[in-house]
Amino acid sequence: MVEADRFWTRWPSREGLEHDADSRPRRILAGLGRLALLTTVCWGTFSDGRYSGWAVAAEVVGLVTAVVLVAGFLHACREQRPVPAYALAAGLAAAAWLANAGHAYLLADVLWYGLAVTALIRLPPGPALITAGAALGSYATASWAGTLSIAATCGGLLLLGYLLRLDVEARGTARRLLVQERAARAAEAESAALAERARIAREIHDVLAHSLSAQLVHLEAARLMLDAGTDREQVRERVVAARRMAQDGLAETRQALSALRGEFTPVGDYLVELTGRERAEFRVTGMPRPLAAEVGLAVRRTAQEALTNVRKHAPGARCTVELRYLPEEVRLEVRDEAAGRAGAPGGLAASGGGYGLLGMRERAELLGGSLLAGPHEGGWRVLLRVPA
Numbered sequence: 308m309v310e311a312d313r314f315w316t317r318w319p320s321r322e323g324l325e326h327d328a329d330s331r332p333r334r335i336l337a338g339l340g341r342l343a344l345l346t347t348v349c350w351g352t353f354s355d356g357r358y359s360g361w362a363v364a365a366e367v368v369g370l371v372t373a374v375v376l377v378a379g380f381l382h383a384c385r386e387q388r389p390v391p392a393y394a395l396a397a398g399l400a401a402a403a404w405l406a407n408a409g410h411a412y413l414l415a416d417v418l419w420y421g422l423a424v425t426a427l428i429r430l431p432p433g434p435a436l437i438t439a440g441a442a443l444g445s446y447a448t449a450s451w452a453g454t455l456s457i458a459a460t461c462g463g464l465l466l467l468g469y470l471l472r473l474d475v476e477a478r479g480t481a482r483r484l485l486v487q488e489r490a491a492r493a494a495e496a497e498s499a500a501l502a503e504r505a506r507i508a509r510e511i512h513d514v515l516a517h518s519l520s521a522q523l524v525h526l527e528a529a530r531l532m533l534d535a536g537t538d539r540e541q542v543r544e545r546v547v548a549a550r551r552m553a554q555d556g557l558a559e560t561r562q563a564l565s566a567l568r569g570e571f572t573p574v575g576d577y578l579v580e581l582t583g584r585e586r587a588e589f590r591v592t593g594m595p596r597p598l599a600a601e602v603g604l605a606v607r608r609t610a611q612e613a614l615t616n617v618r619k620h621a622p623g624a625r626c627t628v629e630l631r632y633l634p635e636e637v638r639l640e641v642r643d644e645a646a647g648r649a650g651a652p653g654g655l656a657a658s659g660g661g662y663g664l665l666g667m668r669e670r671a672e673l674l675g676g677s678l679l680a681g682p683h684e685g686g687w688r689v690l691l692r693v694p695a
Contacts, residue, residue, distance in 0.1 A: 310525070314316060314432060315431065315432050315433035316346075316431050316432075316433060317431055317432070317474050318387045318430070319428065319429060319430075319431075319472060319476060319479070320475060320476050320483075321385075321387065321479070322476070322477025322478070322479040323481040323675075324384075324385050324429065324475060324479075324499065336436065338615055339420070342425050342636065343651065344417070344529070345374070346416050347413075347416055348413055349370065350372070366409065366411060367407070369402070369406060369409065369411070370412070371406065371619055371625060372402060372410075373399070373402050373406070373414065373418060376395055376398050376399050376402055377399065377418075377421065379391070379395050380392065380395040380398075380399060380422075380425065381425070381429070383395055384425070384430060384544070385429070389434075392429075392430065393434065393438075396422060396426060396430075396438050398503045399418055399421075399422045399551070400419075400422060400441060400445060400469075400535075400691050401443060402418060403415045403418035403419050403445065404445065404605070405421070405447075407449050415449065415686035416446060416450075419442045419443065419445055419446040420446070420464055421434050422438065422439075422442040422468055423439040423442040423443050423446075423464050423465070423468060424439075424464055424468040425468075426442070427439050427465070427468025427469060427472055428467070428471045428472045429466075429475075429476055430467055431565060434473075436533065437463075437467065438582070439468065443461045446460075447461065447490050450693075455679065455694065473682075474660070478640045507652035520615050520618075520619060521549075521551045521552040521618060522552045522631075523552055524618055524619055525548040525549035525552060526545070526546070529542050529545035529546055529595045536689065543552065556691075573597075573631065574598055574603045574606050574607065574630070575591060575595055577607055578606075578610055578628060578630060581610060581611060581614065582610075582614075582628050585614045585617075585618065585626065586626075587614060587617075587626035587627065588625075588626065588627045588628065589626075589627075589628045589629050589630075590629050590630075590632070591629075591631075591632070592629065592631045592632070593631050593632030593633060594632055595632055598637060598695050601627065601673075601694065602672055602674060602693050602694075602695045604670075605667075605670045605671060605674055605691065606630070606637065606639050606691065606693070608639060608666075608667065608670065609637060609639055609641075609667045609670070609671070609678065609689065609691045610628060612664075612666070612667055613628075613641035613667075613680075613689040614626065614628070614641065616664075616687075616689075617641070617643045617687070619640045620687075621643050621686075621687070624643040624644055624686070625644045626641065626642070626643045626644075627640075627641070627642045627643075628640070628641050629642075634692060635695075636676070636692055636693060636694050636695055637693055637695040638690065639689075639690070639691040639694075640688065640689070640690050640691075640693050641688070641689045642683060642686055642687070642688045642689075643682075643687050644684075644685065644686040664678075664680050667680075667689075667691070668680075671691055671692070671693060674693050674694065675693075675694050676693035676694060677692050678690075678691050678692075680691070
């Protein structure tokens with residue numbers, strides 16, 4: 308019952324009545340049509356010479372008043388203001404009767420026709436039917452045409468108004484959907500931008516964490532050696548190693564920038580180079596194949612972070628890196644054999660922010676994979692599984 312009441316009092320779609328989104332040809336045709344109608348009414352009213360003197364002035368004033376009332380009625384309907392709209396509709400009906408009384412029959416008929424069709428297009432269904440019925444009833448009462456002609460005219464006008472109202476509703480729906488689609492695209496673009504920012508943040512963390520933590524290991528070792536009075540040559544070796552790590556970090560930063568641009572070296576070649584620097588054993592099982600950019604990046608960064616952790620927490624431990632190509636996924640396993648990982652100096656183990664494993668796990672889960680890290684056979688194991 309409530310929905311039925313809302314139907315009879317619901318205004319047509321505001322978006323469908325807006326002309327800003329109309330194409331230029333449509334606006335031009337609409338303007339030409341109104342100009343042609345006004346010209347026809349003026350010609351039909353004054354061409355036969357039935358008016359003279361003050362009667363001409365009265366008809367001109369009536370015609371101008373009718374144009375003002377029509378413009379006001381259209382504006383009130385567009386703004387969906389019920390009281391002005393209904394008042395102006397009554398004014399137009401009265402103006403049509405005055406024009407009919409003044410023998411301006413064409414003007415009267417046009418006002419009744421236009422009021423009926425416009426009401427059906429722009430007013431709520433209930434008031435629209437009442438207004439159209441009143442306008443067409445007035446036309447039928449005042450017309451000298453036959454019953455069949457009047458019925459055909461009224462039926463055609465009702466059908467025209469109904470079809471134009473459907474067109475307005477369809478245009479309004481299309482424009483609302485367009486606005487929603489644009490909003491969805493904007494949200495999608497914003498989401499993509501946030502995802503790209505997160506990806507860059509992960510790249511920055513992975514590169515800097517690996518490079519800086521490696522430098523910190525050597526510099527901290529150099530400090531401990533200085534405190535212990537160790538030979539300067541050994542301290543110098545640590546400083547040189549830290550310098551080498553800084554150079555490697557710069558190279559890795561360049562690789563990260565290349566990765567962000569989509570320029571990748573093969574994963575196998577990268578792991579060979581990485582394990583060579585870290586003095587870790589590396590082997591490949593399965594048939595190597597090209598990997599997607601994000602998958603390859605996940606394998607690279609996981610291997611890098613895992614080896615960094617081995618260096619920090621179990622320096623000198625024997626480390627093995629294995630890359631497995633399986634039919635549906637690729638696995639990376641990094642193992643060290645430091646029993647309990649208890650021999651690492653506390654100062655070195657405490658370096659870093661502790662976000663490496665979290666970042667690796669997040670990267671794997673974003674790709675639909677998983678990452679396991681924990682004790683294994685007296686050492687430590689990191690296992691990455693990613694669909695590929």
